[in-house]
Amino acid sequence: MTQTWSITYEIFRKKGSQAAHYDRFEMKVDPDEYVLDGIERIWAFHDRSLVFSHACHHSTCGACGMVVNGVEKLTCITPIRSVTKDGGVIRVEPMRNFPVISDLSVDMTVFYQRMESVGHQPVVSIAHEDSKGKFDPDDDLLRLSDCIECGLCISACPIALTTPAYLGPAVLAGAQQSGDLNLCVLELVDSENGAWRCHSAYECTEVCPSHVDPAWRIMDLRKKLVSRRIKKFFGVK
Amino acid sequence: MAKHPQKPINLIKWFDPRNKSLGSWAFILNRITGLGLTLYLFLHLIMLGQLAGGPEAYDGFIALVKNPIFLAGELLVIAAAFIHGLNGIRIGITSFGIAGGKQKQLFIGLMTVAIIAIIYFAIRMFTH
Structure with missing residues (x-):
């Protein structure tokens, strides 16, 4: 019932x-509806000037990331029951650390440019993705990358809060996942605003709706960068 | 590459623990204890400057620091050192890809060690 x-x-x-x-x-809702359903109803029946981003409604497009009662959520898969109670309040805000375009919609242009700059691949081999970064070029089975580029990790990151120049968790995780640390990518990630700027708060991994585990990937990227430096120091190719 | 102005005003939000996970609590604790230890270093150097005042000034200073309020302050320094040091070990380990997936367990384990050590020092300091 x-x-x-x-x-x-x-x-x-x-x-x-x-x-x-x-x-x-004030609204009557089924608690098993999703937070995005309520926002859409507000737009449809109360205020057509409300601006928000959404598309797929099943956590694939990453468009509907917002801050719900102080926590970053993908609103299309966040049940109302999980964030409030009967008679309660749902406060919905735009993601942090991105410029607000209007209401709940933010400008993610710089984020997408950075993802492209580090060679993030939206489609990866199954072996590559499932083994957390171990690349198998012979594997011809493909799947979509876990990262849906929703930006929630950047919104939750305390370093991105004070330093917009910081590449951010998703971008660094994208670099780690691509496996191709060429000179252009290295210049970006092996820098003051790259992998070394992370201060290990792990909020990115906490809020990631897609099990990317960006914090783990940043630490793994650091390991790779240190390994490269040591090899370079000893003249090992 | 576009310029990205720093936002130092948001530093204060680093210390807001609401709706944050255990990793952020560790992040906040490390900053508070780090700032506390830095402040203590300056106070310590100022106190040591008292030695230049001769034996009487030194004896007066020693009598002052035996006051329970000062002892409590010293215990705070010890607590900060244990929390900051042990949490630093956790960050050092996980920052290079070791046990990154176990950072919460590491934090709980190391903070348990810190609490035991702080209680031990508290008993030693206030019962002698």
Whole structure:
């Protein structure tokens, strides 16, 4: 039998240069609906000026990342039941550490450019992906990479909060996963704002909805960088 | 490459533990203890400067630091040193790809050691 909860959505609103504020929408919901379902209903029945990003509704496109009650969530797979209670509040805010375009939508252009710069591959071999970075070029079975480029890890990262120049967890994980540490990628990742800027808070891995484990990948990338430096020092190819 | 201005004003948010995981608690603890130990270093050097005042100044200083408030302060320094040092070992290990998947267990284990050590020193300091 379907349950009905009365909850209040508090939605972050900001248009252009206007001051940020929160709009409240009281709603009847099924607690097994997803947070994104409620946001869409607000747009459909209460306020058509609400701007937010979404597409696939099944955690593949990575478009609907937002901050829900203070925690980064992919809203299309976050049940209302998991973030509030009957009579409770769901505060929805845009992701942190990205410029806000409007309301809940953020500009991820720089992030996508960085992902491309480090050679992140959206499609990888199964052996490659399943073995956490061990590359098998002979494997012809392909699958989509675990990383859906949602940006939640960058939103949750305390270093990205103070240093926008920091490449961020997804980008460094992309470099580790690509396995191709050519000179261009090395210049980016083996630098002040690359792998060495991470301060081990592990929030990226906590919020990742796709089991990429960016923190593990950053540490593995460091291991590879140190190994390269040692080999270079001793003249080993 | 586009310029990315630093946002030092957001540093204060590093210390906000709300809705954060254990890794962030470790991150916050390391910063608080690190700042505390740095502050202590300066205080320590200022205190040592008292020695230049001769034997009487030194004796007066020693009598002052036997005060329970100072003892509690010294215990805070010991606690900070244990927490910062042991957490530093965890970060050092995991930063080079060793036991990265076990960072929470490492943190809990090492902080248990720190708590036992702090209790031991507290008993020693306040019962002698």
